[in-house]
Amino acid sequence: xxxxxxxxxxxxxxxxxxxxxxxxxxxxxxxxxxxxxxxxxxxxxxxxxxxxxxxxxxxxxxxxxxxxxxxxxxxxxxxxxxxxxxxxxxxxxxxxxxxxxxxxxxxxxxxxxxxxxxxxxxxxxxxxxxxxxxxxxxxxxxxxxxxxxxxxxxxxxxxxxxxxxxxxxxxxxxxxxxxxxxxxxxxxxxxxxxxxxxxxxxxxxxxxxxxxxxxxxxxxxxxxxxxx
Numbered sequence: 669x670x671x672x673x674x675x676x677x678x679x680x681x682x683x684x685x686x687x688x689x690x691x692x693x694x695x696x697x698x699x700x701x702x703x704x705x706x707x708x709x710x711x712x713x714x715x716x717x718x719x720x721x722x723x724x725x726x727x728x729x730x731x732x733x734x735x736x737x738x739x740x741x742x743x744x745x746x747x748x749x750x751x752x753x754x755x756x757x758x759x760x761x762x763x764x765x766x767x768x769x770x771x772x773x774x775x776x777x778x779x780x781x782x783x784x785x786x787x788x789x790x791x792x793x794x795x796x797x798x799x800x801x802x803x804x805x806x807x808x809x810x811x812x813x814x815x816x817x818x819x820x821x822x823x824x825x826x827x828x829x830x831x832x833x834x835x836x837x838x839x840x841x842x843x844x845x846x847x848x849x850x851x852x853x854x855x856x857x858x859x860x861x862x863x864x865x866x867x868x869x870x871x872x873x874x875x876x877x878x879x880x881x882x883x884x885x886x887x888x889x890x891x892x893x894x895x896x
Contacts, residue, residue, distance in 0.1 A: 697846045698819045698839065705846035712841050719837070726832035732820050735836040736813060740780060743809055747776040747802045751794075759796035761870035762885075767793070779806040782814070784896070791885035796868050799892060807895045808852075812843035819843075848895065855894035866890035 696703035716723050727735070750757065751772035755765040767775065771787060778785040779802075788794065794803065816839035824833040860866050871883040 694847060697842055698822070703846060705850060708842075708845040712845055715841055715845075716837075721835075721837045721841075723835055723838035723841070725835055727820075727835055729820075729824070729830050729833055732817075732833055732836045736817060739809075739813065739840070743806065744776050744780060747779070747806065748772050750798050750802050751775055754795045754798045757795060757797045759800070759868055761796075761868065762792070764792065764795050775802075776806075779803060780810050782807075782810055791887055796887050800888060804892045804895060808844055808848055809840075811895070812840050812848060815843040815847070816840045852891075852894035856890050859890040859893060864890040864893065 693703060693705075697705065712723075715721075748769070751767045752769055753766050754760065755763075766772075767788065774785070774787050784807075786793075791799070816836055819839045820833040820836065824830050856866075865886040866888055867886060868888065869886050871885050873881050873883050876882050
């Protein structure tokens with residue numbers, strides 16, 4: 669019990685300690701300041717060029733909302749298709765079958781709104797492919813979508829106008845490249861150094877203390893856990 673209380677206290681303390689420098693970094697990112705992640709700009713320009721986006725184009729709230737809804741509809745169908753067909757996709761060493769349409773619908777909606785509600789049995793209900801390109805991807809994209817929406821709201825409040833509130837696509841991209849991805853990468857490296865699984869091997873069979881055998885899922889855990 670004492671260990672659990674200490675863990676909670678340390679977590680709260682860590683949150684308080686990092687809140688100011690992290691908040692300052694996020695403010696610099698959205699204000700186009702001289703943030704420490706500006707070296708990601710070439711990658712961002714490549715993304716804009718590939719997607720045909722002009723990041724300097726200002727949007728009113730209607731265009732901003734339309735872009736937000738369009739990207740969410742796209743990722744919904746992306747997730748549905750991959751989840752129901754995961755049994756035929758690569759990175760499936762354990763031979764997991766595809767999800768039923770209703771289960772895939774529940775999974776997509778849940779992760780798109782950041783509820784992370786799982787009505788499937790953890791790693792045994794998904795392949796490594798869908799863990800990476802649906803679950804982990806959604807946790808980046810949907811978090812960045814919310815952050816982009818908040819950035820637009822904060823800009824309009826600061827400017828005291830709703831005529832233009834920034835560019836949704838620009839906020840979405842920099843939320844990933846300059847905030848979510850760097851933090852997840854750092855935590856991921858720490859997890860790997862601490863022995864967290866990071867691979868694509870099938871389930872591992874290990875003997876229990878009672879002498880029986882138990883299968884344990886592995887997978888790219890160190891990459892998925894940080895963003896979660």
